[in-house]
Amino acid sequence: MGFQESFKALSDPTRRQIIELLRNGKMPAGEIVDKFQMTGASISHHLSILKNAGLVTDDKQGKYIYYELNLSVVEEILGWLASLKEEK
């Protein structure tokens, strides 16, 4: 993980929308797919990038894989950005 992957993950508009969707709680992959005009394979790719960056976690429950926002990574990024406001 690290900022590299986090910011790269956030630099794509589809992935930012996915993250916004997940603000209200976990959601299965298929339901996420339904919100976009893009193949499931593409969304799956985006989800794996978000997961790799630590921004989401996944939880397999039988047929479904639930994705959930991981706020601790969001906090790390917030911390870095906030530090820019102070001289070193």
Added chain:
Amino acid sequence: MGFQESFKALSDPTRRQIIELLRNGKMPAGEIVDKFQMTGASISHHLSILKNAGLVTDDKQGKYIYYELNLSVVEEILGWLASLKEEK
């Protein structure tokens, strides 16, 4: 501008380092170049991406071009990230 360009700009490690350098105040392009093992042309390219994203401003004074961090864009990103902590 917009989040698209901001996050893309922040997704490169060289550009994040440039931003950290500018935490302590403005700096001319050449001095920034000196901090990296990369050609001036490449740094210039990175600076133009940061500028295009609104993350830095430039101020030409004779021979030198001073770059300065623009915290208002940092604040916008902070705002978006912070909003992820609240349900919609």
Added chain:
DNA sequence: ATTACATTTAGATATTTATCTAAATGTCTA
């Protein structure tokens, strides 16, 4: 005016990335 300096622009190349279609994997249900 010439030269030197500071920075950017242009053009080229190799790498990364977003997306697609098709195929594979795993799980449930009839």
Added chain:
DNA sequence: TAGACATTTAGATAAATATCTAAATGTAAT
């Protein structure tokens, strides 16, 4: 156990990106 469903993986392609060298631009100093 077949078939349907949910999701991912593989492989391909087009577009974007980071970097370089070389050339251009603009400014200052001699």
